Amino acid sequence: MIRFAIFVALALGVVGPAHAAEETLGEKVKKALSTPTPTSTPHKKRKSTSKKKSASSSSSPSAKKKHASPSPSASAKPKEESSPTPEPSETPSATATPSPTATASPEKAKRGAPNATLLPDSLSGFENYPPKVRELLISALELTTRNLDYKYGSADPANGGMDCSGFVYFLLKQNGIGDVPRDSSEQYIWLRKAGRFEPVVSEKEDSFEFDNLKPGDLLFWAGTYAIQRDPPITHAMIYLGREEKTGRRVMVGASDGRTYQNQQRFGVSVFDFKMPRADKAEIEDGKTRPRFIGYAHLPGLRD
Structure with a gap:
């Protein structure tokens, strides 16, 4: 157990x-x-x-x-703060621009009709002119398209205008005639001594004294304004010929009131070539009146 x-x-x-x-x-x-x-x-x-x-x-x-x-x-x-800074600079320029236009507009209104111009083909028989004459007149008519004023003492279109002898001086220099004088009286003496001057005594436009007048010739006047000068040549222009449509004689240059188609033009323009006529009152008062003296053939154009 x-x-x-x-x-x-x-x-x-x-x-x-x-x-x-x-x-x-x-x-x-x-x-x-x-x-x-x-x-x-x-x-x-x-x-x-x-x-x-x-x-x-x-x-x-x-x-x-x-x-x-x-x-x-x-x-x-x-940037927003800097943006208003150019705006005030623009505003004075905008305010300055209307001032010259406002001064220029009344001058144009006082100066009669606009400057007149022509196409070379509107001259009768222009295609038959000698080549150098065509070149001279084409240059002259081109100047009439620039809206140049009459400016006494100027011989350069860059000044905005020229006087009559200044126009002739500039045009001939531009076309290779280097010995041209500046003054209209001296231009008359220059061509008179060279035997190229054709005197005109008659006051009739159909006088035989114009038989030798040719396109490109230089035209002379006396008494267009009062001046003590000898000889008393006071005005000069370039003869263009006759218009195809009207048959009238025309010329080109700078003037302070000559007419084209019965309208006064002031500046570099085309003008009617007419014999000057004086009123009886001007003759009786003994006032100076313009007289056409004659024309001259420019050297080198047809030689």
């Missing part, structure tokens, strides 16, 4: 520790199974931190953009 009791006691002692061993293994298994949970949690934490970092990083440029946005607005403000 005693041996049986000891055997039973030993058997119970073996079962107890085995159960304990089983518990320890279960605990180990539980611990092994429970380990992924803590490992998964740090992964979740890492993901969350990465999201937070990405969120923080994404929020940082937006914040920078938000902070940068006021800077252009601030830079735009000085």
